[in-house]
Amino acid sequence: MKGHYYKRDCKCQVEDCTCKWTFVVDNGINPKTGRRRQKSKGGFSTKHEAQMAAFAFLDEVKEGKSVVKKDIKFKDFIQDWLEYYIDRNAPKPGTIDNRLYSINKLMPFFAHLKLNDITEDIYQEALHTLKSQNLTRNTLEGIHTTGKMIFNFATSKKVIETNPTEQAYIRKDQKTIIEDDVEELPNFFERNELLMFLDTVNEKGLYMDEVIFTTLAYTGIRVGELVALQWKDIDFKKHTIRITKTYYNKKNNTRNYQLVPPKTLKSRRIVSVDEIVINALKKHKLEQEALIRHFGDRYSDYGYIFANFNRYPGYPVLIKLVETRMTRILKLGELNKGLTPHSLRHTHTSLLAQAGATLEEIMDRLGHYDEEVTRKVYLHFTTEVKRAACDKFSKLLQR
Structure with a gap:
């Protein structure tokens, strides 16, 4: 020695x-x-x-x-873990943002503590405190998941001997009896409201509004999927749209965007579309080709369907633009101002359910494996259909 x-x-x-x-x-x-x-x-x-x-x-x-690492503080260890996590998992930017959000929530409790000094009781108390801040359960579970990954890594690297997260839990709310137990549904258009919305788009919409909102309404695709669409994703003969990517732009900087894989593997899909959507896309293609000729070399032609036409022509439009355009149409049509582009996705679900589509068919079309909100909307409308059938039976037996 x-x-x-x-x-x-x-x-x-x-x-x-x-x-x-x-x-x-x-x-x-x-x-x-x-x-x-x-x-x-x-x-x-x-x-x-x-x-x-x-x-x-x-x-x-x-x-x-080795006890060399026993003096490492939580705040100093985080960077090592984050580099390892990104290198091993190659997560999407949005996932990294979620991990950073969770880390920022844990920092006030552990930042200056040595990893070995963070006991089960200290970690559990942190979860209880976060729970008292009225964070949603999904948010709390995300924070706890990140915490477990950090301390699992510390354990595997022999930085600590005991993992303080192993027995930790998120305290459940005490269930109470609710007399009128009605599940809250997300905002969406009723059939007549959607028709009014699309009529307003056709009458008072700006450039691209018609094709944007027709596509969203008739397909139920996510706004990020819409913005990432390129002409190569459209099959005009088969009447299909191929979803292979989604748009990510945290800082809303037109030039600094990323195309990332869809939300889940199930989200990679081919969506059949109506003649109305195909005609709207064909019309838009002609208008866009005229703009490209007008801009000439100033147009960065990356093949995007929904491309900028003012600053940085040819780059995909920001999701914020779609949101702003919808707010304008809702105001002009005197419709529910609480609706968003994502509401069109819920609307698509509700109308498919009313038309008799099965939950499995709807999930497949929307690119879901299992989505609680979609399931709620579906069950709400299928219950309405069953109730209507029951009423018809009762009327049939009336004397």
């Missing part, structure tokens, strides 16, 4: 002085510098105690339990 023992800062020059002993031992080679790493620790009353502590440390190193 390479190393030595000495009395740090001792100036007594007397063999039996009361100064404390320190050990210094080699701890491998630093792979970045090629230099040897050393571990030192003091505070021992005798040289023998320092020797025993050094031997114990080297035994732990051999077993992969």
Whole structure:
């Protein structure tokens, strides 16, 4: 064993002085510098105690339990974990944002604590405090999931011996009896309201409004999927739209956008569309080709269907533009101002359910594997259909 023992800062020059002993031992080679790493620790009353502590440390190193890392604070360990997480999982930008959000929520509780000092009780108390902040259960579960991943990584790297998240839980709300138990449904258009909305679009819409909102209403695709569409995704002969990507732009910077995989594997799909959508797309294609000729070399032709036509012509439009355009139409049509482009997705679900489509067919069309809101909307309208059938039966037996 390479190393030595000495009395740090001792100036007594007397063999039996009361100064404390320190050990210094080699701890491998630093792979970045090629230099040897050393571990030192003091505070021992005798040289023998320092020797025993050094031997114990080297035994732990051999077993992969080096205590070198036990002094790492939570805030300093996070960057190591984040780099590992991104390198291993290649997550989408939105997923990384969710992890960073969770980390920021955990920081006030753990930032300056050493990882080894974070006990089960401390971690559990943090979850209880977050629960008291009226965060949604989904948000709390996301934070807890991130916490578990961080401490699992710390355990696997022998930074800590005990994982404080293993038995942790999110406290459930106490159930109460509700006299009128009515599930809250998301905002969406009724059939007549949707027709009024589309009529307003046709009468008072701006450039691209008709094709944007017709496509959203008749397909139920997500706005991010819409904005990412390119002409190569449209099959005019088969009347289909291919969904293979979605648009991500956290800072709403037109030029700095990303195309990322759809929300889930199920979201990669081919959607059959009506003649109305195909005709709207054909009309828009002719208008866009005229604009491209007008802009000439100033147009960056990446093949996007819904492309900018003012600043940075040819780049895909921002999702914010679709939201702003819808707000304008709702105001002009004196319709529910609480609706959003995503409401058209719920509207598509409700109308499909009323038309007799099965839940499986709707999920397949929308690119869901299992989505609670879609299921709620579907069950609401199928219940209405069943009630109508029951009423018809009752009327048939009336005397």
